[in-house]
Amino acid sequence: MIRVTIESRPIFSLSNRIAIDPSLEKALFPRLVEEYKKEIAISVPKLYIDKSHNNIWLVDQLHNAFPDSLFIGIERNPYATIASMMLHPGFLAYKEKWKTMPIPRAIA
Secondary structure, eight states: OEEEEESOTTHHHHHHHHHHOGGGHHHHHHHHHHHHHHHHHHHTTSEEEEEOGGGGGGHHHHHHHSTTOOOOOOOOOHHHHHHHHTTOTTHHHHHHHTTTSOOOTTTO
């Protein structure tokens, strides 16, 4: 009764760009919402679940756009998480900017 996407494009790309550069939110967030609406529509009657970890920086905005949504936090071993992240070239953007990125309210 569920349909799941994991870091699918373009959702993941949009949320990733916003997370790395919050100044892009105003321009990109409406498109992100539209992409989620498309995914939800093609998922009916199933519940739609997305795993895009960078949405942790957009929880409030996404909840405002989708008030009936639920957010699930996954707790992982930090060493395994970092080892996994090091395999992805996009991780370097987070590594370089982490000190200037806001702490997500979901974990603050």
